[in-house]
Amino acid sequence: MSFAFDDFLSTTAAAQQAQPFQGLPKYHFVGGNIDEPTVPADALAEAVARVIREEGHAMGKYFMDSGPQGYLPLREEICAILDRRAGMNVPPEQVLVTTGSLQAMDLVNKALLNPGDVVLLEEANYMGAIKKLRALGVTPYPVALDEHGIRMDALEEALQTLANQGTKPKFIYTIPTIQNPTGSVLPEDRRRQMLALAKKYDVPIFEDDCYADLVFSGTRPPAIHALDDEDRVIYCGTFSKTIAPALRMGFLVAPWPLMGHILPLKTDAGSGALEQMALAEYLPGRFDAHVDALLPMLQEKADTLCAALDEHFGAAASYDRPVGGIYLWVTLPETVDTDRLYEAALKHGIEINQGSQWTVEGEKHRHRMRLCFGHAPLDTIREGVAKLADVCFEEFGLPTRSGNVARG
């Protein structure tokens, strides 16, 4: 008889994965996966082999010779990239290499949040961010978005409402550049207004800039961190969306001494050395050109997804045309419930993100969905959207036309 671990589980272990991984569905429109052919496998292979031959023996020590914040040459290169691309001026002592930006987020949450705390964030948001807050007993407090990102009138109203209640939020969590899932890019004037509001109400800002390299035009506003002269902004980024998600290389930028409080919470004795060494060797002189080459490919995928939606959903699907990133936030008629659509579509090998999970007030957004276009080839995008429209029609009688042909 098998031992009954269920009687021993902690209160945090309620969630359960029902069975081992069964493979990805064919039409995989979820998650931050990228286009596989764009992973610079040969260049990474060459870089990692070279650096390990030269410096690999240092792996005999935890942290090599760089200490718990991560391989120093990589931190230096991250600083150079942030300077060049985001307008940020940070020393390597303020950078921590993490196992993806998800670990950075976990560390910031652990350092700052107690149960009962409140965090302000965009009303539609990365599902993982909302889940992580709730798992900690923290209340995510939604702030309205428009096509340019988080609204400053709504942010001030939220801060003032909380102040009137005597509640000080622990931080403002924001994805200003290619907001997830809406894809907006917050203009510089709103970034400055956010800093002014954060100062007025005395709250820190946690800027998640994970998609910021993927603005199709190649130009982006400076990071909020770059505009901050008070060390009020904590920042995270990643190489998952530009190099490869499975590398698990993200980073956190935080002022010392906050960094001094975060380091003891990183209890895994460092993130992988091979990944750190490979990136430190690969990135210099190559990163910008690699990203520049990605952008038109992503633009083409975005265009393909939009065209497929226009063709197969017509007026039933509305969205803001993406200016960057790898996802599209789609609004369907209110009679469509994307939780039901998710289940039905999955039976046909199509996976979508439900609006209920990508918003703080999920019930209000059950007619929305997020579609990721970074991973699938163009034909798969076209086929998948056509099939999704079929499933949607079967379930909800919508969309009523496919192209110029009436359904049903």
Add this chain to the structure above:
Amino acid sequence: MSFAFDDFLSTTAAAQQAQPFQGLPKYHFVGGNIDEPTVPADALAEAVARVIREEGHAMGKYFMDSGPQGYLPLREEICAILDRRAGMNVPPEQVLVTTGSLQAMDLVNKALLNPGDVVLLEEANYMGAIKKLRALGVTPYPVALDEHGIRMDALEEALQTLANQGTKPKFIYTIPTIQNPTGSVLPEDRRRQMLALAKKYDVPIFEDDCYADLVFSGTRPPAIHALDDEDRVIYCGTFSKTIAPALRMGFLVAPWPLMGHILPLKTDAGSGALEQMALAEYLPGRFDAHVDALLPMLQEKADTLCAALDEHFGAAASYDRPVGGIYLWVTLPETVDTDRLYEAALKHGIEINQGSQWTVEGEKHRHRMRLCFGHAPLDTIREGVAKLADVCFEEFGLPTRSGNVARG
């Protein structure tokens, strides 16, 4: 003015690293660092380059094609190694690749422990294990050791005492093979007794086998997991001590469905792909020979440390001669306080582990210390121990002789 994050810290962020990493002291007798020349840098470089050229594009997906438990070829190889070396029969579906065994420990703790819980463990123990339990508000309940490891009479007494109080411990945490810090190897009959006691008192066992490959004789008893026919044993291991600690490649073995509860708690979307692919390519056909070559080198280091202690501390230092591993547990006269010795030695570039931190009841063991010998070259071991004896004499008037020469 710099923003005052101190007002925003969570209750878990109390600890603070005072300043960025300043480098390691010369006589570095702490931590799980290994001998740098033994890291198989060239072979790893070749393996990782080959596998990334062939399969690197799969890194465009989180988890590649293997799902959240880790790269399947690595999990299969881990199963083969556990079968061959530890007598364990586990399928890849019961293996989770982790960022070092520390993450495995964090995940098991998170899955099973609530504040107020009790965990049984060897009275002298890995400092990190004790710290992690206390950070979770869990009481570590010490069980006496002898030269063969955890004592079964003491374990039964502890289980019965707790049962009388109506307390069921959440698990028995044990390092049976090359116990940390005492270096003992638990005989097979005690392993079977531990399983019988665990069954009698209905508790799981968490077997930490991180050093088990390093028995100098090359033979070890079967893992407790291997003797368990009830899926009662959770198991973790690592390649930190055999390949390289900076690799951050450990693993957890747990029966499904416990694994199904643990996976949602691994919130970093996987450990590094390069390291997983590199090990999966490097290990087959090479691992056993690599470990076999390490053993005589470690034995020589252990012998060198013992000889240096005998020469410079004489009768003032007692220890059990190591049969494996990379550390020695040293008992000094009761007048020596290794917390003070630690501070004094550090000023001379010597770092040791204090007995107070490597035991559950720290106050009782302030005259003990752990000395790690895996990292330092032989000359550094000899020099460091001689200098440590000088510092100890200055602070405590002991040891009174160095070699055949009286001090003072």
